[in-house]
Amino acid sequence: MTKREEVLKLLSAPVRRAIEGTGLDFDQLQEIRLRTEEPLILLYRGEEVFLSRAGEMLTGERDAYVVEAADVKETLDHVSSFSLYAFEDEIRQGFITVQGGHRIGLAGQVILEQGRIKSVKHISFLNIRMSHEKKGCGREILPYLFENRQICHTLIISPPGCGKTTLLRDLVRLLSDGSDRFRGVSVGVVDERSEIGACYRGIPQNDIGIRTDVLDCCPKAEGMLMMIRSMSPVVIAVDEIGQREDIDALSYVMNCGCHILATVHGSSIDDIRNKPVLRRLVEEKRFKRFIVLSGKGRPGEVENIFDDRGSVLYPGYT
Secondary structure: OOHHHHHHOOOOHHHHHHHHOOOOOOOOEEEEEEEOOOEOEEEEOOEEEEEOOOOOEEOOOOOOOEOOHHHHHHHHHHHOOOOHHHHHHHHHHOEEEOOOOOEEEEEEEEEEEOOEEEEEEEEEEEEEEOOOOOOOOOOOOHHHHEEOOEEOOEEEEEOOOOOHHHHHHHHHHHHHHOOOOOOOOOEEEEEOOOOOOOEEOOEEOOOOOOOEEEEEOOOHHHHHHHHHHHOOOOEEEEOOOOOHHHHHHHHHHHHOOOEEEEEEEOOOHHHHHOOHHHHHHHHOOOOOEEEEEOOOOOOOOEEEEEEOOOOEEEOOOO
8 A cells, every 4th residue: 555545545535635636745745734623734845735625735724625523533533443442542642653654643632530641532633644764864874883893872862853763763774684794683662652663553664674673652761671671682772762760771771781772852962961861871971872963954864973982973964
């Protein structure tokens, strides 16, 4: 099934007809936003686009198709195969992952139980985020992850939306598959938000390598410890660390002799040093490689790679 078919089958009939009428390149389509009683909005090639009912692409909301409650309900029916109750755990997390790895974020009225989120009802807002892989985007920088033929603890630093998860995913694939230059290794992915492997019914929809195991929708700190106990990974990969419990789990994993490949929001190493929970790991030189992504240009574009002494290993683009 093509990406176009995977996405269109999820939508209500009127929204589907509007999008079919555009002739969009689905490889360039990033998001479809449905908000009840508000205009239908797409994120296409990095730009916001409105659609008319006939599928005409508009730059403003005038004459745009206005999403109805029935559109949201029908889309939810398709997403959940008419059994929303079966996705209660996913709804509690705020999203459902579907075939192809596409992720449907949802919002509405939150139901609390003893101060914790139990579910979401009266769902009126949907964000369909397309799954995009960029195979090979990590190939050029992969050699910098090694020192004396050993994989280094590596931290990818990036502002939001600059491709850190895309790069992490490809590095996982490359380490897992191996090449004629190095042997593939077992990688444990703790995928708290289903963005790395994008599992659907437990099976990754993204290519993350032949030696990769995934804990899907699992909190990072707990998942890292579970991976160590159960799957004996050589590398553990996690996205967007930052909580105190994440750092404690990272330290434990490092002390067990397992290598860490992680990402964090930030713009520089100095920015990371200013985060209290991460400062200790940086000052103790636990991470041997820091990959800093550019906040401009192509998603996943590497600006610099540093070692633990602050030496520049990769000058990136200037």
